Amino acid sequence: MSEFTLVGAINAALRYAMAHDPRVVVFGEDVGPLGGVFRATDGLYQAFGAQRVINMPLAEALIAGVAVGLAAQGMRPVAEIQFMGFIYPAIDQLINHAARMRIRTRGRLSCPMVLRAPYGGGVHAPEHHSESMEAMFAHIPGLRVVVPSSPRRAYGLLLAAIEDPDPVVFLEPKRLYRAAKEVFEDDGAPLPLDRCEVVRSGTDVSLITWGAMMRETQQAADTLAAEGITAEVIDVATLKPLDAATIQGSLEKTGRAVIVHEAPLTAGFGAEIVATIAGGALYSLRAPVLRVTGFDTVMPLPRLETHYMPSVHRIVEAARTTVCSE
Amino acid sequence: MSRVTGFAIEHTAILDADGRLLQPLPAWCADPAALVELYRWMVLTRTFDTTAIALHRTGRLGTYASSRGQEAIAIGVGHAMHPDDVLLPSFREHGAQLLRGVLPEELLLYWGGDERGSNYSAPACRQDFPVSITVGGHASHATGVALAFKLRGEARAAVCLFGDGATSKGDVYEAMNFAGVQQLPVVFVVSNNAWALSTPRAEQSAGMTIAQKAIAAGFTGEQVDGNDVIAVRTRVGEAIDRARSGNGPHFLECLTYRMSDHTTVDDASRYRNPEEVEPWEARDPLSRLRAYLVGNGAWDEARDDTLRASCAATIDTAVQAYLDTPPQPPETLFDFLFEAPPQALREQRRTMLDAVKAAQARAEASGNV
Numbered sequence: 001m002s003e004f005t006l007v008g009a010i011n012a013a014l015r016y017a018m019a020h021d022p023r024v025v026v027f028g029e030d031v032g033p034l035g036g037v038f039r040a041t042d043g044l045y046q047a048f049g050a051q052r053v054i055n056m057p058l059a060e061a062l063i064a065g066v067a068v069g070l071a072a073q074g075m076r077p078v079a080e081i082q083f084m085g086f087i088y089p090a091i092d093q094l095i096n097h098a099a100r101m102r103i104r105t106r107g108r109l110s111c112p113m114v115l116r117a118p119y120g121g122g123v124h125a126p127e128h129h130s131e132s133m134e135a136m137f138a139h140i141p142g143l144r145v146v147v148p149s150s151p152r153r154a155y156g157l158l159l160a161a162i163e164d165p166d167p168v169v170f171l172e173p174k175r176l177y178r179a180a181k182e183v184f185e186d187d188g189a190p191l192p193l194d195r196c197e198v199v200r201s202g203t204d205v206s207l208i209t210w211g212a213m214m215r216e217t218q219q220a221a222d223t224l225a226a227e228g229i230t231a232e233v234i235d236v237a238t239l240k241p242l243d244a245a246t247i248q249g250s251l252e253k254t255g256r257a258v259i260v261h262e263a264p265l266t267a268g269f270g271a272e273i274v275a276t277i278a279g280g281a282l283y284s285l286r287a288p289v290l291r292v293t294g295f296d297t298v299m300p301l302p303r304l305e306t307h308y309m310p311s312v313h314r315i316v317e318a319a320r321t322t323v324c325s326e
Numbered sequence: 327m328s329r330v331t332g333f334a335i336e337h338t339a340i341l342d343a344d345g346r347l348l349q350p351l352p353a354w355c356a357d358p359a360a361l362v363e364l365y366r367w368m369v370l371t372r373t374f375d376t377t378a379i380a381l382h383r384t385g386r387l388g389t390y391a392s393s394r395g396q397e398a399i400a401i402g403v404g405h406a407m408h409p410d411d412v413l414l415p416s417f418r419e420h421g422a423q424l425l426r427g428v429l430p431e432e433l434l435l436y437w438g439g440d441e442r443g444s445n446y447s448a449p450a451c452r453q454d455f456p457v458s459i460t461v462g463g464h465a466s467h468a469t470g471v472a473l474a475f476k477l478r479g480e481a482r483a484a485v486c487l488f489g490d491g492a493t494s495k496g497d498v499y500e501a502m503n504f505a506g507v508q509q510l511p512v513v514f515v516v517s518n519n520a521w522a523l524s525t526p527r528a529e530q531s532a533g534m535t536i537a538q539k540a541i542a543a544g545f546t547g548e549q550v551d552g553n554d555v556i557a558v559r560t561r562v563g564e565a566i567d568r569a570r571s572g573n574g575p576h577f578l579e580c581l582t583y584r585m586s587d588h589t590t591v592d593d594a595s596r597y598r599n600p601e602e603v604e605p606w607e608a609r610d611p612l613s614r615l616r617a618y619l620v621g622n623g624a625w626d627e628a629r630d631d632t633l634r635a636s637c638a639a640t641i642d643t644a645v646q647a648y649l650d651t652p653p654q655p656p657e658t659l660f661d662f663l664f665e666a667p668p669q670a671l672r673e674q675r676r677t678m679l680d681a682v683k684a685a686q687a688r689a690e691a692s693g694n695v
C-alpha cells in the first residue's frame with residue numbers, strides 16, 4: 001500500500017500502464033524531462049526514455065492527431081493537453097476523427113486513445129487556464145468522458161481509460177491535484193468506466209457532482225449533517241456514458257437533488273442529469289431539482305474567480321431549499 | 327550580415343506532354359512492361375471516374391470528387407508503395423486506393439453513402455486510412471502512424487496525400503513540423519492541381535513553391551511534373567524507400583490540374599476560364615504515356631481497345647456489385663461506435679428498431695409495403 005495525491009495517482013497509473021504494456025506511449029507539451037507542468041509525468045521520461053515519453057511541438061491539434069494515428073496502428077497513446085483552455089484545436093481531431101474512426105470504417109480501424117487535460121479554476125492561474133468545458137466533450141458521440149475526484153478513483157479510472165478500446169477524454173481536477181492523499185495498492189486494478197459512485201450515504205437530499213467540486217460538496221454535506229440533514233453525495237466520475245441507474249436509485253431514496261458543477265449553467269452537464277432524473281425518477285421527487293454551477297459568463301482572471309466558483313454556502317443553501325420546499 | 331541558410335527546389339520531368347523522354351528512363355522501368363502496368367492502372371482509374379460521374383448524374387451515386395487529369399499522381403504513389411506501407415488519402419486519389427487493393431465497388435459504396443465502403447477487404451489495405459474529407463486533418467494521423475513504425479522498429483512508411491488547399495492548413499504544417507523533429511518515415515504528397523474548390527493556388531500562398539514548406543520543417547521538398555507518371559513514380563519511390571530505411575520524411579509537390587469540377591455538385595464555369603483548362607488537355611497523363619509506349623512498339627491501338635474493354639468490364643462488374651449490395655441493417659448506425667456499446671446506446675438502438683418496426687407495421691396496415 002502507498003499514499004498518493006491525485007496527481008501522484010495519475011503518475012502511478014501511467015507508470016503502471018507503461019511498465020505492463022509496451023504499446024503505451026505518453027506525449028504532450030513538456031511531459032519529458034520536466035515531467036509536465038503539474039508533474040503528472042514526473043520520472044516517466046527517466047524511466048522509459050525519450051521514445052515512449054515524447055515532448056511534443058507546441059501544437060494541440062497535432063497532439064490529438066498523432067494520438068489518432070498511433071491508436072489506429074494498435075498503440076495505446078496517452079496524450080496530455082497542458083490546460084483545458086488550450087484544448088480547442090484538438091477538438092476537431094476528437095470529433096472528426098477519433099470518435100468516428102471505428103464506426104466510419106465499420107470496425108476495421110479503431111482509436112484506443114486517451115486525451116488527458118487538467119481543468120477548472122481555483123489555483124490562481126493565468127487567463128485561459130481555468131475553464132471547465134466537460135459538457136462539450138460529453139456531447140460528442142463516440143467519446144467517453146471521465147472526471148475523477150479522488151486519488152484512488154483517478155488511478156483506477158485512468159488505467160481503465162488506457163485499456164479501453166475506444167477514445168477517452170480524461171479531465172483532471174487540477175485544484176485537487178495535491179489537495180488530499182489516499183492510501184491504496186498500486187496493483188493496476190481498473191475501475192469501471194460507466195459507474196457513478198455513492199461516496200456518502202444519506203436520505204434527505206442527493207448532492208450530485210464530479211471532479212473538483214467534490215471538495216465543496218463534501219463540506220456542504222458536513223454542514224448539512226450538523227443541521228440534521230443527511231445528504232447523499234454522488235461522484236458522477238464517468239459523465240459519458242452516464243450511470244443513470246445509480247442517480248435515479250439515489251433519487252428514489254432522497255426525493256431531492258442538487259447538482260453541482262464548476263462549468264457554466266446553460267447546457268452544462270447538470271442539465272443532462274436533470275433530464276435523467278426527470279425521465280427516470282420524476283415520481284420520486286419531493287422538491288424541484290436545483291443546480292449550483294458556475295455562471296454563464298467568461299471564467300474570470302484569478303482575482304474574481306472565487307465569485308465565479310460554486311461555494312459551500314451556495315450548495316448548502318440549495319440543499320436547504322430543496323428540503324424546506326415541501 | 328551573413329547568410330545563415332538557403333535552399334533550392336528541384337523540379338523533375340521525365341516524359342513530356344508529347345510522350346518524349348526528357349532524360350533516360352530510370353532503372354525501375356527499363357522494361358516497358360512496368361510502364362504498361364502504370365498505363366493500365368491509369369486507364370482503369372479514369373474508367374472508374376467516368377463511370378462514377380455517370381452514376382451520380384443518373385442518381386445512383388452521391389456527391390463524387392473526380393480525379394480526371396490527376397491519375398498519374400495516385401498511380402505513381404500507389405505503385406511505389408510497398409504492401410506493408412500505410413496510405414492516408416485525401417478524396418481525389420481513387421487510383422492509389424484501387425492500386426492498393428481497395429475494390430472499386432467499395433469506393434462506390436463509400437461515395438454512394440454506405441460506410442461499408444471504408445471497410446476495405448483486401449489484406450494490403452486493411453491498415454490504410456479511409457478517405458479524409460476534412461482537408462488536411464489526416465496529415466497528423468500520418469505522423470502518428472509513422473511514429474508507431476518508428477517505435478516498433480518497423481521498416482515501413484506512411485504516405486499522406488492531400489491537395490494544394492490543404493497546405494494552407496495548420497494541421498498540415500504541424501504534421502510536417504513534427505515529422506521533421508522526429509525524422510519520421512512519412513512521405514507527404516501534394517497534388518497541386520491549381521484549384522481548391524474555387525480558390526486558385528495564388529490565393530492560397532505567396533510561396534513560389536509549395537515544396538519549399540518542407541524546408542521550414544527541416545526536411546527535403548521537391549517538385550515533379552504531376553502529369554508525368556514516370557517522374558512521380560520515380561521520385562516518390564525514392565522518398566518511400568528512404569523513409570522505410572530510416573532516413574526521414576520527404577515532401578513531394580506534384581504539379582497537375584483539376585480537369586473536372588471540384589465535385590459533381592460544383593460548377594467550375596462560375597469561377598474558371600475554360601481557356602485556362604484547354605492547354606491541360608494536351609498535357610494529359612494517359613495520352614502522353616500511351617504516345618511513348620506506342621512510339622516504342624510496346625503498345626498499339628488493338629491492345630488499347632482490349633484494355634479499355636477490359637477496364638469497362640471490370641468497372642461494370644463493380645457497379646453491379648455496388649448496386650446489388652443489400653442495404654445495411656439500420657442498427658449498424660449504432661453497432662460500430664464502440665467495441666462494447668454502453669447501456670444508454672443499447673437503449674437508443676432499441677428505440678430506433680422499435681420505430682422501424684412500427685413504421686413497417688403502419689405501412690403493412692395501409693397496404694403500402
Ligand SMILES: [Mg+2]
Pocket residue numbers: 489490491517518519520521522523
Ligand atoms: Mg487543389
